[in-house]
Amino acid sequence: MTTELRALRKEDWNVWYNNLVRAFGGPPEAAEEREVWQALTEYDRSIGAWDDGQCVGTAGAFDFRLTVPGGSVVPAAGVTMVSVAATHRRRGVLTSMMRRQLDDIRSWGQSLAVLTASESVIYGRFGYGVASYRLGVEIDTVRARLSVPPGTDDVRLRYADPAEVLDVCEAVYARRVAERPGMLVRRPGWERVELLDTDRLRDGASPLQCVVAERGGGRGDGSEVVGYVRFRVKSDWGPAGAEGVVMVSVLEALDPAAHAALWRFLYGIDLTAKIVAHRLPVDDPSLHLVSDFRRCGARVKEDLHVRLVDVGAALRARTYQAPVDVVFEVEDSFCPWNEGRWRLVGDAEGASCERTADPAELSLSVRELGAAYLGGTTLTSLAASGRVRELRPGAVAEASLGFHSSGLAPWLPHG
Template sequence: MTQTSEPDQSRTPATEWTVRGSDRDEFPEVARVVGEALLAPETAEERLESIRPLIDAHGYDRILVATDGDEVVGAVNAFPFEMTMPGGPRPVAGVTGVGVWPTHRRRGVLSALMRRQLRDLRDRGESLAALWASEGGIYGRFGYGAASMEAELTVAQPHSALIPDAPRDPALTLRLLGAEEARDQVAEVFRRQAPAQIGRFQREEVWWDRALKDTRDARGDRSALKVALVSDADGPVGYALYRTRAEYGQAGWYSELRVNELVAATPAARVALYDHVFNRDLVARVVVENTAVDDPLWNLLADRQRIGAVPITALWMRLVDVPAALVGRSYAAPVETVVEVADRYAPWNAGRWRIKADEDGAGVELTDDAPDLSLDVSHLGAAFLGQHTLAARVAAGVVTEHTPGAAARLDAALRVPHAPVCGMIF
């Protein structure tokens, strides 16, 4: 997760700050700075204990710090993910741990960190970066675009019936297990399904530690974590991770069942999981977190108007290396266009790029030809996952279309069959 405050360019220039790499010995100070910036509720020691396993697993060599003399006043990190993009899994830098010490806000600290990190990522050969933003008004200036939305869906009883022809397979079996009991099977289902779902990243053991954490603090006022595991003759094909909260009033039980994650390899496995959570006794409402905006539940519930949906902005995408990022992506339709890109923080991306692509691949090269579109690199990031369109940004007046229909044609090429979902804040 990331946070910081917007730099004020009228004050200390970013170039005056010292930005350098860090190491394991300095990490307690990094954790202190980031925790304070994020208003973390735990003590510095507690935060250090909770996040150190993630850094141990991914390494300390990607952490950057900004210093004022000997004092660490800002930090940024990036996990080396294998994340599914349009066209399949590829390396993506998962930017995280961003923070500026409160006394050094609006003085260019973040600008210095962002510039250096983008250079480092490019030098590593990583053409894409992604992040979750705890404050949405910041990262556009650094070239990130809000690329995906996810939704929390709520269905209250008695409106949870699925359509009569929902696919059901009587050969499937469903077991209710504890988190650790089902860990290996859940991880295997996810490992197989992640490459088919744009936005998912493969999880190492430390990420499963986090997803399946079942301490008293993790539970809050809810039950222990439960795992509904669906299997066929060959093994597990789906799971739902959920907790319940028992509540009773004058009208009787009005308990809640909250699904943290639901992953299924087949439509029938998904229906079996929805049948299970919607038919638990004493449950008055079911909440499904972290769903794609086109989650199959919209087409499975008999009365879709009974779904309460709360959308959230999920992944922000950044094209670190514009030609490499665009060449590595798949395309749904042929397109040839010239895009003029502005990029304040990664000047190697600035210029006019001819994109020539079809279902078999793409070529991207610099050109002197007149542009069909002019835009900031952040708008390419917002459109990269195929959920948001450039045409909508033309209509908003933030992307300039020089050739009528150019945005729509590029949007058609960038289209993906299903909305992205990441489902885990990093």
């Protein structure tokens, strides 16, 4: 490979970002979107591949904070904006950028790297494992009825300008972050992404709308915001009448009644026949409110990929729902500092993970550790597929029970 890798300079951002947009094959972004992503770019964490003065590869990393099992928030590098020019495919550009990036992440003292992949087959060879999934639904609101819990009628709903209620909505989001592994603390500037509302994002639908759920006091007087939903409505008509679609961007609620009240509102929007949501947790409680699951068009898609950059530090950062004491033989040819035997001892109070010369009891690659890290994928299922080898009878069951999340399923709230 003859390309040069170097940290991104501010004066090169437009050329660098143009390469990214071209590689993804989409139309040019609106100036508003482009400005937001330029503001969020962390230049010292971004690299470009250059060949004879032309940018032919891009990769970046956001400084994120990720919730892990046990509720702790752990620094993680959010890998982003990865692209290779079509003229330079299969020349080692991507591998060189991934090599440089993981070395950098290690030097920053971050034990985890995370990403969402445009193509899911790409990142396994660099040690990333699929650690969470997302649920998409297309609910036929004409045929699927909704049943709500007691207290739903006590929740007040009102339309609000998305920008005007951003702060209170962000406060609801912040209270939810510790509840689920995989959720991200919203870093400064990221709230702007939530309000992006360009023609491309609307896709023929209405401007972004927001409804907030409140309880206590009167409107704006001593009341508490306990949930919100952002959505668009896409008008459509068929031979029998209105067939509009409610396109849900995000729905957050602090309790079951607020959650149900917001979903009931979405069901009742006039001139619509369908609700579409692309990013829900796989255990989203809305599925228990509908009368006919088959009318929900539910489908699951892989989402957050996790890479343990420092095996010992990463495994120490989370807790384990059941006591575990096991020696792992870890394979990691791309980050050889992780290879070898590690003894993990942990429970619900904390954990230690250190190198050891003791005999290995489980053998796996760092990819499987990444997949199991947030507790949504079990080591038992990975062992059943042959990707984890049991060297001591009972070791898989013990470790799998400890790793598994006893609470809510891991979920990434935004890309």
